[in-house]
Amino acid sequence: MSTQAIGYRPYGEDTPLERPPLVLGDNDFHSITEKVSRVVERPKPPRGWYVSLAVSGLLTLVLLAMVVYLISTGIGVWGVNIPVGWGFAIVNFVFWVGIGHAGTLISAILFLFRQQWRTSINRAAEAMTIFAVICAGMFPAIHVGRVWFEYWIFPIPNWSGMWPNFRSPLLWDVFAVSTYFTVSLVFWYMGMIPDLATLRDRAPTKARRIAYGLLSLGWRGSARQWHRYEVTYLLLAALATPLVLSVHSVVSFDFAVAQLPGWHTTIFPPYFVAGAIFSGFAMVLTLLVPARQFFGLKELITMRHLENMCKIILATGTMVGYSYSIEFFISWYSGNLTEFFVFLNRAFGPYGWAYWIMFTCNAIVPQLFWFKRVRTNLVWMMIIGVLVNVGMWFERFVIVMSLHRDFLPSSWGIYIPTWVDILTLLGSFGLFFFLFTLFCRFAPFIAMAEVKSVMPASHPHRAAAGAGH
Numbered sequence: 265m266s267t268q269a270i271g272y273r274p275y276g277e278d279t280p281l282e283r284p285p286l287v288l289g290d291n292d293f294h295s296i297t298e299k300v301s302r303v304v305e306r307p308k309p310p311r312g313w314y315v316s317l318a319v320s321g322l323l324t325l326v327l328l329a330m331v332v333y334l335i336s337t338g339i340g341v342w343g344v345n346i347p348v349g350w351g352f353a354i355v356n357f358v359f360w361v362g363i364g365h366a367g368t369l370i371s372a373i374l375f376l377f378r379q380q381w382r383t384s385i386n387r388a389a390e391a392m393t394i395f396a397v398i399c400a401g402m403f404p405a406i407h408v409g410r411v412w413f414e415y416w417i418f419p420i421p422n423w424s425g426m427w428p429n430f431r432s433p434l435l436w437d438v439f440a441v442s443t444y445f446t447v448s449l450v451f452w453y454m455g456m457i458p459d460l461a462t463l464r465d466r467a468p469t470k471a472r473r474i475a476y477g478l479l480s481l482g483w484r485g486s487a488r489q490w491h492r493y494e495v496t497y498l499l500l501a502a503l504a505t506p507l508v509l510s511v512h513s514v515v516s517f518d519f520a521v522a523q524l525p526g527w528h529t530t531i532f533p534p535y536f537v538a539g540a541i542f543s544g545f546a547m548v549l550t551l552l553v554p555a556r557q558f559f560g561l562k563e564l565i566t567m568r569h570l571e572n573m574c575k576i577i578l579a580t581g582t583m584v585g586y587s588y589s590i591e592f593f594i595s596w597y598s599g600n601l602t603e604f605f606v607f608l609n610r611a612f613g614p615y616g617w618a619y620w621i622m623f624t625c626n627a628i629v630p631q632l633f634w635f636k637r638v639r640t641n642l643v644w645m646m647i648i649g650v651l652v653n654v655g656m657w658f659e660r661f662v663i664v665m666s667l668h669r670d671f672l673p674s675s676w677g678i679y680i681p682t683w684v685d686i687l688t689l690l691g692s693f694g695l696f697f698f699l700f701t702l703f704c705r706f707a708p709f710i711a712m713a714e715v716k717s718v719m720p721a722s723h724p725h726r727a728a729a730g731a732g733h
Contacts, residue, residue: 286381286718289563293716296564300459300710301466303559309705310558316701323694330688331406339409341684348667348679352689353407354518355660359543360400360692361441361515362536362656365508366544367393368448371455372504375497381572383714384564388555389548390452391707395699396547397445399692404437433518440514444507451500457483457493459708512540519663526606526666529594535587539656542580542626545573546652553646555704564710571639577652578633585627606666614678615665618658625655
């Protein structure tokens, strides 16, 4: 059924009584299946897909080489030293954990609040979460030095009789990130099962039919299966929702529990969560704008979806900007001269350039989304999305670099990243985009079943009455 036939207005002509459609064009259930499945079934993907695969694959190989070099040589190949004992590894870890927030937020929290605009973007956002958390989890694993003793951080009996120190933030990270990754992975896979069964039924080759058949777990689409699927999906959403808030709060405790000026503050948990959602949505925007162009999905990922994400980036960016300001105020109002010096040093010290990049990208640039003309312009969206992610990486950098001037001027120093640090950072981006590029080609990029559920044809009585969806 056409969305236009029942009185839905095209995008840009919003009225208080009629919402813009979630699916544009003359689409029905069959055409939705055709358009989404075509991304997987077409013999040759777009040229942009090959370029993305080649570039990201090359960077992934660079990452692999850097990890092998690090493990075989030692942590000394990084720029870390006294007084900066944490460098790019912890910066990258916190950055990638933050990127992983938007996927579960879009899927779980917006699902519980019955926000139907999430349906066209939740699958890609969930995939982004999985790949970002893989990148994040790699850095604590390789920064401990002797990686072959990593099993010591798990509470399992071992020959040495040692047990994990439960007061260690490193252990908190292990539990928080592994729990978040596990639940997000199950939630993502669970949501794909009906769509994987669709790909199985349409598979032109036996190999594909077997592969998608195994992955779809015998799905037949019976009423009993749909009922159990929906109950399980709801329960997983309820389980994942508190994890969105808890995982980055725990990561912020890595800093907040330390007795160091600039870190020992109660604003870190909410500040980190807002920043994580902020950067996560910016990355979703950065991925979806080119993806919808390459795969011809403009009618499914509409300007309404993109504009809603821009509004969330604006709201969370304002929270982050407020946090930057209130940190300065608290340090001054506390009367603690050491604390106040740390913040003055962040803004006007040797790393002041990084602070102002952070502040400009995170607090000023997103304010452009107040203008509808910017929110509905794809070029501006991409530019702002990339700048926000640059700013959020520098936010982590600025926090970690607070170590370079602590209590005693005699222990002050400068941290300079080595070529191994820089290539490892670039390689982590390569791994992230490599996994996402493969996902676009071999898995249902858009949740077909969920998109169909919000189309007017799924609610014929409401559609006949002219109700918005």
